[in-house]
Amino acid sequence: MKYIEKLRNSGLRPTKQRLQICEVLFDADKTFHFTINELEKKIKKQINSKISLATVYNTIHAFEKKGYLKQIPINSNQTYFDTNVSDHHHFYDLNDEKLIDLENCDVGPINILKKINGKKIKSVEVLVKLED
Amino acid sequence: MKYIEKLRNSGLRPTKQRLQICEVLFDADKTFHFTINELEKKIKKQINSKISLATVYNTIHAFEKKGYLKQIPINSNQTYFDTNVSDHHHFYDLNDEKLIDLENCDVGPINILKKINGKKIKSVEVLVKLED
DNA sequence: TAACTACTTTATAATGATTCTAAAAAAGTG
DNA sequence: CACTTTTTTAGAATCATTATAAAGTAGTTA
Incomplete structure (x- = not known):
């Protein structure tokens, strides 16, 4: 196994x-x-x-x-939950209540300009809501 | 009133x-x-x-x-919930379990390159998780 | 104002996802 | 095998949220 x-x-x-x-x-x-x-x-x-x-x-x-x-x-x-643990994002279809993967390369680079003192960024996740 | x-x-x-x-x-x-x-x-x-x-x-x-x-x-x-209904994003501090606003201007422009047939984008939300 | 209808509030019950419990089972160790 | 630690399990408990149905309020028309 x-x-x-x-x-x-x-x-x-x-x-x-x-x-x-x-x-x-x-x-x-x-x-x-x-x-x-x-x-x-x-x-x-x-x-x-x-x-x-x-x-x-x-x-x-x-x-x-x-x-x-x-x-x-x-x-x-x-x-x-997602079995895809790569760095990626999601569409959420509001009508069908379904999730669709959105690969990192399908979203331009994301630049977080604001910094919070003493904290570091663990992840950046984008949720794109879709409707008909 | x-x-x-x-x-x-x-x-x-x-x-x-x-x-x-x-x-x-x-x-x-x-x-x-x-x-x-x-x-x-x-x-x-x-x-x-x-x-x-x-x-x-x-x-x-x-x-x-x-x-x-x-x-x-x-x-x-x-x-x-958020009383700020402007187009914006959030930090989520995993240690303190607190939310912090992240204004649109603090995140570079986000380009969703993938399109889903017959669906239109309603919103794009970014969640940035923070840790110590 | 009165009568009427539609909407709203309310306390409480019901629901449903998730977590807790504590006893039985299985895994690891010597 | 004997022993300790971890894991599984069924069922109970928890807790956010939603449903219910009766009483109250707003809006409308006369």
Whole structure:
């Protein structure tokens, strides 16, 4: 299993559940966006075993902390995550309530001219809202 | 009352509660960011009467729909609003969990090169996360 | 002013995402 | 294996937000 090392290296024990979640998240052809609920359904369908909802939450948060997932800053009742952890941005289609990736190269360089004392920039994320 | 017209013009009846909320939101020296909870406290302190939580929610959503408030896209357990409805952006201080305005002129021009068929851009919002 | 309609407020209940709990299970270690 | 630490789990708890439905208010027309 290719994920055993990955987990061990980040100080997470490679449990059955975590490895299964890795498969669902990182064996996909393309990166994708998901909510915990959507992910739970996906797991149920793809892997033929049930993982407790609490475990899904725990795992996703652990993975996010380790940088294997990104949270997408958007106002929704549910939290959106992205398996694409490269530096990139998002369209949000207000009508269809769908997220679309917007690669860094599709947005000109962003220059933050204002500086805040004693703070450094961790990330710069652009959300482009779309309507019909 | 200067807000009576404003409300009437947008098809909202100028009720006592709405006018009081207008005062708290728009009579402040500076624009500010708030959650519904923070706003409720502010109302209680500033106006000497209680407005039902449901009314605060209704009013804030009505004002947002009319463009008198903006929702700030950020992942938090609570929704953040901004009385600054000009086209602008935000810093989010991860350590202090605080929002800071980032005016449009403090960010170089943003060019969205990718187009989505049949959709038009409604807004472009930048969130700059800060850490110590 | 009265009568009427449509909208608004309110307290409270319901919802639903997320977190907490504490006991059982699994992983790591010697 | 014996032992410690971490993880999983079901279910309960929390907490922001939304729904409900009854009472109140605004606007309108006469």
